[in-house]
């Protein structure tokens with residue numbers, strides 16, 4: 517599967533994907549990285565890995581430019597990894613069921629317009645929730661709204677700041693995203709529908725039982 521990644525920032529989730537999909541035996545590989553920011557660390561990481569990387573000149577507002585760029589790379593799956601621009605509806609429609617996003621909270625809570633970066637973790641802390649986590653979902657026309665494919669809970673600890681909570685969740689994101697991308701690639705290659713990757717019980721496991729989640733995703 518030929519994968520395009522859209523990222524606006526440092527690109528640590530992109531790096532996790534590049535590392536995980538490096539072996540020839542992986543069911544997909546990153547062939548294109550696009551950013552709405554020319555100074556995004558994600559573009560540097562892509563170039564270092566020998567992957568085509570480009571900043572979208574118009575800040576990604578023009579759906580035709582984005583769609584043509586994705587199609588010229590023959591991208592079959594699109595992963596949003598910290599991409600802060602709204603993806604135009606025409607692009608969402610062209611890649612329906614084949615565009616994923618990772619969000620650093622347990623959707624549908626703490627998602628939606630304006631819920632990105634530290635704002636997410638600050639809202640979680642302000643709410644008093646004792647659990648947060650990471651979610652990977654299909655992208656539709658609404659922010660953070662499409663079908664949830666997999667989630668991984670992460671505890672909120674006493675004394676957490678947005679920084680400490682973000683770091684704990686980010687480490688989990690780096691494991692969840694590649695596992696979901698692999699599972700989605702395998703499903704598409706097998707002609708199977710892309711849907712939640714396991715039963716709710718399997719996808720929602722304790723963060724200290726990672727092998728169970730990974731087994732559930734591998735068997736998805």
Ligand code: GRF
Pocket residue numbers: 523524525526527528529530597598599618619620633686689
């Ligand atoms: C991650 O927390 C991701 O969930 C969110 O934006 C952040 C991107 O981080 N959508 P990075 O650029 O992958 O390091």
